[in-house]
Amino acid sequence: MSQTSDWPLPQGSLRYIIPQRLIKLLEKHPLTRELYPISFGHYQRAKGHSMNRSQHKDELLIYCTEGEAEVVTGQQALKVVAGDLLYLPAGEAHRYTTLDNNPWTIHWVHYSGPLASYFRQYLGFSGLNRRINLGRQPRLLVDFNGLLSVQDSGFQEQPLIHASNRLRQLLTALPLSHKRPQVKQQTDLNLPLLQEQMRDHLNTRLDLDSLAATAGLSRYHFIARYKQITGETPIQHYLQMKIERACYLLDTGESSIGSIAEQLGYEDSYYFSRLFKKVMGVSPGNYRRVNRY
Template identity: 85%
Template sequence: MSQTSDWPLPPGSVRYIIPQRLRKLLEKHPLTRELYPLSFGHYQRARGHSMYRSRHDDELLIYCTEGEAEVVTGQQKLHIQAGDLLYLPAGEPHHYTTPDHNPWTIHWVHYTGPLTTYLRQYLGFQGNNRRINLGRQPRLLVDFNGLLSVQDSGFQEQPLIHACNRLRQLLTALPLSHKRPQLRQQAELDLEQLHQLMRDHLHDRLDLDSLAAKAGLSRYHFIARYKQLTGETPIQHYLQMKIERACHLLDTSDASLPQIAEQLGYEDSYYFSRLFKKVMGVSPSNYRRVNRY
């Protein structure tokens, strides 16, 4: 494990370091061995906080909510400000320091495990990218504070296993915090507006021309750009939203399949049943029967 800062904690700050014997347990336990934290904490207005690591053995994620800091990592020098998420990968020496006139407030976690390689790309830190601006994300603060709920547990096994799975929740939820704003900025496509339009028209049929016109693009460029950003075509996404709604109606109502198909803009219930099976792998009647136990 990389050395954790021994900087004196100011009021309102927390630093939690998992003992070596328990790290070995987390490394081997089937519920935690793929991903587990080594230490985590919250530093409030961390005046005088500075750290240099020539050897860095784990992954470090820092979310800055106030103040600023200067970070040197690899060949980069970064100015970190409130709203920035900083990623410092294993194997990359780094140095960071925060100025006395505007010290940063941060939540941070050191973590390791076989999943870290996959998470690096999933989180959006490809290549030399080490910083993502998230802005203020209250949900992320809830997740970081969830890790800290393990304190005062007396280093017991079960609370630490729970903390490991809270870390997985935190990391897998992060792209949901930054993906949509980034996509809108890169693509000049307001995906949330387009998806809201789809939600508003689940009861009828939207065609590709209507969606492309809303985006202000030709059909060809709209399909290509949408698929580049989401991995699927707009009509595929629209259909999947309709199937999600159909599942909800099958679960919560006694409406017949023709009635549900009509509510979702399809006059031909047999055609809609084929679409449903293509997405869900079972027919609507089988879906309802299996999920009515």
């Protein structure tokens, strides 16, 4: 376990450190052994807060919502400001100091487990990247505060198992928080507008040229940029939206498969069924039979 700051807490702050005996339990429990918190907290206007770790044994995420701090990690010197998410990986010495004239307010969590290295890539901290600007994300604060709900539980097993799974929720939600800022920075695509156009045309057949025209790009550049952002081509994403809607119609109504195909702009129900099976792995009829409760 890495050293946690013993810096005195200012008013409105909280630091929660899980006892070693319970960390050992979380390391072995089947519901938590893949990923578990070690300590977490919230520091409000943390004047005088500093840390210097020559040995760092776990992962540390710090989300700054106010103020600023100077950070040195590995070979990098960083300035962390409000809206930044800072990642300090296990095994990398680091030090940080907030500024007396503008102390930071932060939410933070130390965590470990076999999934931690996978989450590093999932969160977008590839290579030497240690900082991502998220801006103000109220939903993210809800997730961080969800960890703190374990306080006053008396170090009981079940609340800590719950906190471990709240940590997983927090980490899986983070890329959703910084997806839009990255899109704005890397491309000129208005992704929300394009996807709204797709949703508005789920009952018809929207062609690639119309989407490319909305984006103001050639077909080639539009496909390349869209896939760079989402990992899928625009038509693949549009098809998956249609199949998602088809699942909803199959789950909530009694319409025939042919009628659902027509509602989604497909005159040929057999063609629609092939597309459905390609995405879902089963035919629409089998999907309806298996998922009826």
